[in-house]
Amino acid sequence: MSTLKVEGLSVRAGALELVREVSFAIAPGERVGLIGESGSGKSLTALSLMGLLPEDVTASGTARLGGRDLVGVPESRVKDLRGREVSMVFQEPMTALNPLMRVGAQVAEVMTLHGTPRHDARERAVALLDRVRLPEPAQVARAYPHQLSGGQRQRVMLAIALANGPGLLICDEPTTALDVTVQKQMLELIDEVAPALLFITHDLAVVASVCERVLVMYGGRVVESGPIREVFTRPRHRYTEGLLAASRLTPRGTRLPTIQGSVPPAGRFPGGCVFRNRCPHATPTCEAAPALTGEGHAFACWHPAG
Numbered sequence: 001m002s003t004l005k006v007e008g009l010s011v012r013a014g015a016l017e018l019v020r021e022v023s024f025a026i027a028p029g030e031r032v033g034l035i036g037e038s039g040s041g042k043s044l045t046a047l048s049l050m051g052l053l054p055e056d057v058t059a060s061g062t063a064r065l066g067g068r069d070l071v072g073v074p075e076s077r078v079k080d081l082r083g084r085e086v087s088m089v090f091q092e093p094m095t096a097l098n099p100l101m102r103v104g105a106q107v108a109e110v111m112t113l114h115g116t117p118r119h120d121a122r123e124r125a126v127a128l129l130d131r132v133r134l135p136e137p138a139q140v141a142r143a144y145p146h147q148l149s150g151g152q153r154q155r156v157m158l159a160i161a162l163a164n165g166p167g168l169l170i171c172d173e174p175t176t177a178l179d180v181t182v183q184k185q186m187l188e189l190i191d192e193v194a195p196a197l198l199f200i201t202h203d204l205a206v207v208a209s210v211c212e213r214v215l216v217m218y219g220g221r222v223v224e225s226g227p228i229r230e231v232f233t234r235p236r237h238r239y240t241e242g243l244l245a246a247s248r249l250t251p252r253g254t255r256l257p258t259i260q261g262s263v264p265p266a267g268r269f270p271g272g273c274v275f276r277n278r279c280p281h282a283t284p285t286c287e288a289a290p291a292l293t294g295e296g297h298a299f300a301c302w303h304p305a306g
């Protein structure tokens with residue numbers, strides 16, 4: 001496992017600079033959020049790392065992972081890196097999956113493309129579907145995408161992304177189209193299986209629950225970055241301040257630890273849950289006994305057992 005190092009990444013469409021001099025690093029095991037308003041350059045940054053930029057758009061600068069360059073590499077070499085070094089899960093799995101192909105075959109195909117023998121790939125596909133916690137994985141493998149729910153299709157996409165053992169998983173709004181309960185399960189799963197994670201979202205509560213660090217993009221630049229606690233408690237850029245004010249997070253926000261099986265002592269954490277219904281860990285019980293916040297715990301979120 002090695003660190004992703006991005007330095008001076010810029011993305012242009014003709015004379016138009018869409019992403020400007022972006023630099024960041026992600027160590028193995030790290031979960032890093034990428035937030036910013038629509039059009040700020042989040043997706044283009046991610047797509048540059050995947051070698052998936054649209055034809056009229058070009059990237060410059062460097063991005064290295066596992067001793068390999070990801071930017072400015074000819075398509076023939078990028079194909080080899082994609083999936084093996086970096087993988088990506090997109091928002092809408094229906095458009096990413098082939099509607100005419102059984103999902104097991106689609107998971108297997110990404111492995112055969114990287115040289116795994118067909119029979120091994122089929123077996124490993126079922127094991128991967130099991131790893132992303134799809135019940136009856138052998139049966140799911142024989143299903144077509146339309147026979148699965150949105151949440152199940154997103155799990156298939158995750159299995160495809162993990163198939164070749166990438167060092168970095170990029171997720172671009174992977175849970176936006178899912179309902180709250182499915183979203184929560186998906187986030188937990190991503191957190192569990194991602195070797196290292198770049199997580200793009202508009203949802204600050206999701207960033208606070210999954211990531212330990214955050215990059216804030218504005219107008220194609222990273223205007224602020226740091227540990228969640230630091231950025232959400234002492235935002236230095238006016239855009240981040242605005243983002244926090246517009247969200248339901250208070251400026252005291254930080255990573256959201258879930259402490260299963262615990263109930264806070266009555267009166268210890270006044271103020272109520274800052275996430276309210278948007279808490280990614282929210283459960284019906286949580287509504288009845290809202291997660292609470294307290295001094296020194298910023299966003300400590302407590303859930304009754306069961």
Ligand SMILES: Nc1ncnc2c1ncn2[C@@H]1O[C@H](COP(=O)(O)OP(=O)(O)OP(=O)(O)O)[C@@H](O)[C@H]1O
Nearest residue numbers: 013018037038039040041042043044045054056057
């Ligand atoms: N092929 C293209 N040609 C020209 N401009 C483009 C192209 N693709 C994207 N852009 C522009 O680049 C900017 C950044 O786009 P990008 O998709 O990275 O934003 P984003 O932060 O991911 O937004 P969102 O949150 O809405 O997905 C936008 O202004 C967009 O219009």
